[in-house]
Amino acid sequence: MLNFYPLALRKFIDKILWFFTLLAGFLLLLSYLSVYVEPTLFWYLGFLGLMYPFILLLNVVLLVYWIARWKWCFLCPALFILIGVSHFASFFQFPFGKTLLKADSDLKVISYNVNLFHLYSWSKQPPTYNAVYEFLQSENPDIACLQEFYVDNKQFTEVDARQKLDYNAHFGYIVKKPKSGYGMVTYSRHPIVDTGELRFENSANACIFTDIQVGNDTLRVYNIHLQSFRLKERNLNFLLNQDYRKESQAMDEIKDISFRFRDAVQKRAHQVDKVTNHMLSSPYPVLVCGDFNESPISYNYRRMTKSLNDAFVDAGVGVGHTYKGFFPSFRIDYILYSSAFAATGYSSPKIYHSDHFPVVVTLGKKR
Numbered sequence: 468m469l470n471f472y473p474l475a476l477r478k479f480i481d482k483i484l485w486f487f488t489l490l491a492g493f494l495l496l497l498s499y500l501s502v503y504v505e506p507t508l509f510w511y512l513g514f515l516g517l518m519y520p521f522i523l524l525l526n527v528v529l530l531v532y533w534i535a536r537w538k539w540c541f542l543c544p545a546l547f548i549l550i551g552v553s554h555f556a557s558f559f560q561f562p563f564g565k566t567l568l569k570a571d572s573d574l575k576v577i578s579y580n581v582n583l584f585h586l587y588s589w590s591k592q593p594p595t596y597n598a599v600y601e602f603l604q605s606e607n608p609d610i611a612c613l614q615e616f617y618v619d620n621k622q623f624t625e626v627d628a629r630q631k632l633d634y635n636a637h638f639g640y641i642v643k644k645p646k647s648g649y650g651m652v653t654y655s656r657h658p659i660v661d662t663g664e665l666r667f668e669n670s671a672n673a674c675i676f677t678d679i680q681v682g683n684d685t686l687r688v689y690n691i692h693l694q695s696f697r698l699k700e701r702n703l704n705f706l707l708n709q710d711y712r713k714e715s716q717a718m719d720e721i722k723d724i725s726f727r728f729r730d731a732v733q734k735r736a737h738q739v740d741k742v743t744n745h746m747l748s749s750p751y752p753v754l755v756c757g758d759f760n761e762s763p764i765s766y767n768y769r770r771m772t773k774s775l776n777d778a779f780v781d782a783g784v785g786v787g788h789t790y791k792g793f794f795p796s797f798r799i800d801y802i803l804y805s806s807a808f809a810a811t812g813y814s815s816p817k818i819y820h821s822d823h824f825p826v827v828v829t830l831g832k833k834r
Contacts, residue, residue: 484532485540491525492547498522499551502769506732513732516764520558520797523548557763558797560783573811573829574681575608578756578802580692582821583617583649595820596623600631602818603654606827610679611654612690612756615821619647628652635659639675639690653677653690660685665745667738670694674742678751684832687749691742691757693767694734732767735760739767747774752807754830758800758823763787768801775803778828782810789815789824802828809833 494515501516515522526544533541584596603611611632618625625648629636632654639662640650653675661678674691746753755775761767763777779787779798787798800823804810812829 481536481538481540484529488529488533488540488543491522491529492543495519495522495526495547495551498764499554502554502764502766505766506736510729510732513765514728516766517762519554519762519764523555554764556780557768557777557787559786560779562784573831574610574808575606576754576756576802576828576830577603577606577608577611577825578614578690578758578800578828579603579611579825580614580758580800580821580823581616582823583615584623585821586617586619586622594622596627596631598818598820602816602820602825603632608654608827609656609681610688610754610756612651612688613654614651614690614692614758615649616652617647617649621646637662637675637677637690639664639673641671641673651675651690651692653688655679655688657681665741667694667734667741670734670738672738674738674757676745685751687746687751687753689742689746689753689755689757691755691759693738693757693759693761694731695760731760732765735767736770739770743770743774752805754805754808755801755803756826760799763798771801771803775805776808776810778802778804778810778813778826778830782813782828784813787815789826791819791822791824800824800826802826804830807833 497512498515498519501512504512506513526548530541530544530548533539533544579599581595581599583590584594584599585592586594586596599613611634616628616638617623618628625638628638634654634656635658636655637653637659638648638650639652640648642649649671650673655677658680659677660680663676665674665676667673672692672694674689677688677690679686679688742755746755753775755771759768759771779801789798789800800815808830810828811831812827814827815824816827817824
């Protein structure tokens with residue numbers, strides 16, 4: 468197409484795009500580096516890790532452009548992409564080359580951030596608790612971990628939550644008021660033999676753990692919700708709506724969003740340390756379900772998966788996508804597990820009862 472333009476203009480465009488090629492490659496390299504640098508030391512890299520899918524896509528577009536132009540410049544984006552090809556598997560899995568464990572009896576596990584069932588006062592959508600529990604009943608899991616679980620005395624009580632699913636249940640409230648409660652719940656078809664919680668300082672997020680007896684074995688299930696970004700409506704309007712991007716307010720909004728991101732990613736690092744240290748002392752094999760608010764290209768994800776396997780990487784197919792909002796992007800909800808287990812199936816059904824999609828995994832015990 469560019470051959471229709473004068474030679475001088477083509478050269479000028481190539482120079483501009485060469486600059487963007489180097490810049491995009493440099494940003495991609497920094498996003499790879501984010502998994503090794505603790506956010507409390509240099510939090511800016513965490514943002515680039517979160518933006519990895521978009522930075523990668525930009526590099527792919529530039530790669531295609533230079534190949535179409537028959538320019539040697541294509542080697543640069545190709546090299547930048549190949550350097551981090553191992554990270555690509557955290558976002559996309561090919562439907563071939565997997566050898567899944569054949570288990571006699573699989574354990575079916577669901578992790579789902581239910582977004583308070585849309586019961587918050589500012590919600591413009593009808594409550595979703597009936598739809599969420601109908602989904603759980605249809606899936607018939609052995610274990611279900613819900614985050615951003617919410618009850619109130621008017622519409623949906625804890626008694627209702629117990630009756631909706633005829634399971635054993637461990638309710639962990641982060642905020643408990645006389646007429647309402649906010650936190651998480653772990654349901655189990657199998658007996659619950661012990662429970663506990665890990666509180667996070669200065670946070671409306673937390674982690675509960677539930678020891679579940681499955682046959683002759685005991686499994687410790689961590690239901691975790693790491694620090695949210697807590698973006699305000701005006702922050703989202705600034706990101707999504709051009710009408711809100713007034714020059715006089717732009718810098719203030721950028722600073723506010725940056726500080727919220729910094730605080731969240733640094734708090735998550737402390738929270739991950741706390742949970743990881745607790746898991747290392749577990750006397751039982753571990754299963755972790757939850758909303759991490761983290762991309763797989765992050766220090767905190769790498770910290771969590773040093774001793775645990777990721778169900779999507781082991782059994783997923785296609786693009787990992789668990790959050791339907793604009794920010795953060797792609798996969799932020801996970802099911803991780805000890806080496807005593809292997810994933811025999813993974814899915815994330817695209818149902819719209821929340822701003823998250825559920826994660827559904829089947830696990831087999833290794834012999």
